[in-house]
Amino acid sequence: MAPTKAYFEMPNFDYAPGTIKIGEIIADLKSPGSAIYEPLNPAPPILESYQENWEAEKSRTLGGSLGIWAQFLAMILGISGDISGHFGKDDSDVLKFDKLETAFVKSDWNLAEYVRASILQPTVKQYFEANPKKTPYMITGFKVARGAENLRKKYREVGADASVAINGTMVGIPVSGGPQVGFSNSKFDSVGFAGSSDFIFAYRVRKIKINWKTMDVDSEDYMSGAAYHEGERTESNLDEDITPAEIESAELDEADFGIAMDADSIPLDWTMATVRDEMDDSDCLVVKIET
Template identity: 30%
Template structure:
């Protein structure tokens, strides 16, 4: 039987215990490690030569063969492990497709923060493509995931997002195609007949609402079996670059949301891609997943396996007004509230100034929470010309809270720096049903009725908790009519700080000496909200905003996707609309903004 008539999984056959036929075109033989093209991991190696004519007799691989079939995709492709290398065999169903060795050549012309395979050999024979690649050290995310703790999972997810950004920044394209202009076999964007030509992918992308004027380089199969980590040093590697090339930026996050190929093999199969798409949102990536599923359901795209990461739920379609991501988190009105206190995830509140006075609280399930933890987080702020205090001075304005003993403030320039010991962010993604439950509570319904449905409500969907704070002071003095303390130079390099009840609340002139603060409890530092509008007729949610008017910490989550929500507009944040003052800060070198509620006689 000719090779073209055999299954792809049968592309390698044994000649004897020292040699194998590959595709009836190559002969793989045992050799010493010094003479081999690659090692077997046991002190010897392998070499490739052209297959002799006539071909020697051969048989299928035995169960005890050292060559192992590790991947079998029907009769389309297969991967074999051969010592410290892999042989991939793929049917060339799209003759003009960019070959993987071409992509690797492009990749190896550049430097990367992660490892990629090296090409040992490649060839084509009887409509099949063969490529031999070196093994990348590490274990796949899929195999590691069940063993990882929460911190390491999040670390790896954030690393995947960084790799996506690194790829996107490497080069830009003018056509949706491979690195040399060939076809990229992204079937998720192909026509119903499987057409993957650049023209078809461009047409589909426009129909999905993606911006085709900005095309970025992307590995379109960043699933958990193609990303590897060394469990010891946490170094990363990425393999399987068959589907890589230039695509619209929106496709990066969308692919994680719609492709079941990114699912884990066991446990909570959505956990990996759910986290990655969320963190991509934090990094500013947008998506077109809802539109994709609508078009997919109309069967105008190729029939690939798709399951959106956030399944649609019954109820009205919500519209989202996305604001500029420079404004996101609001300061708590005072930093006296511990975790688990009155400022909680799920609080339904009437004002961003009153997060501690909820009308109702529907606490999300632990399984729905996404946590990130940053250590030694630095916040610096150039002193504003208006004379307002930095985030450091506002932080120290709460008696009983200070700075971790390892923190530093440098007043040698017109800048102040404050380092938290730990800053933990916990967030969740509410569903339409969740919002409906929240507004159906008696207190919320009564508030809406009393306001004649003219006022929105806010749902707290994220909180930041600061851990570990202590500081000492040596003396105090008045600064600009506001009471202030000078921090002990043995802990900090100096600086005056106001005493007050929280951000935006001025302190009173007073005198004091020898004040000290040590070992403060954890407390809620800032919170994030969604703004929900409710119709009078049905008492159902009609629109919900990722509410950011006057918020802070712009490097946080950008467009967090919710079921049945679609981005309808992008607004510049407006602190003035919520009676907030806005200040510009530096957060680890990036410009962010801080929203500080004004002190008024009546906040209603």
């Protein structure tokens, strides 16, 4: 079974053809144009292919409720009743190329000796000995976009809706009642271009592992976080900024809160209340400052 071809997107569209080369050693996947060492000669055999009228679209949609935020807002405004918050996010990114050219190392060619000879070059060896936390990679392929078009759209919305009873005296208004209230705030951005100079669109790498004591060198095609597998966008790339990371634990000093969170140190004009987190049904402590 042939290995999966995984390509990482370049950081931007400003890398002209020739900026990166097959066989170069790099130490940062976010800076593929910063080669530590030029390709050794003779270079490995390279195959080429192309696709015409290439197109890809990436979209992300996210929406939900903001129960904790809505309850906190209700406390600040002196609102009680049925209140809920909501948010929405919708992003899209459309790429079109007249032609997408690909160059890559022939898959049945043994890269092992070439990788070993490259990583043991004095300049490369000295760099990674001086930067032991850096990981070496070798560029083994890239894609060049010709006749490119791009359109990116971003939409954001946040708001709250409620059927409430308002105690106006809490905010200096001598009235109370039960109206329908709500608000919504949205923002839309769009950017793109209908023509472009040719640029390197994506690149492929091998991750190199070396034991400096024994001088054993190993390498393998690296795919984690790649934007494209076999020319198609990966699911992990589509969802990369939808699911937030979860912090399991953290240590905080008293200064991080501004005051020590205990009853003796809370000012007299502050009141504390507990609201429910609709995500995991846990208790959350909020503080209300009387005005």
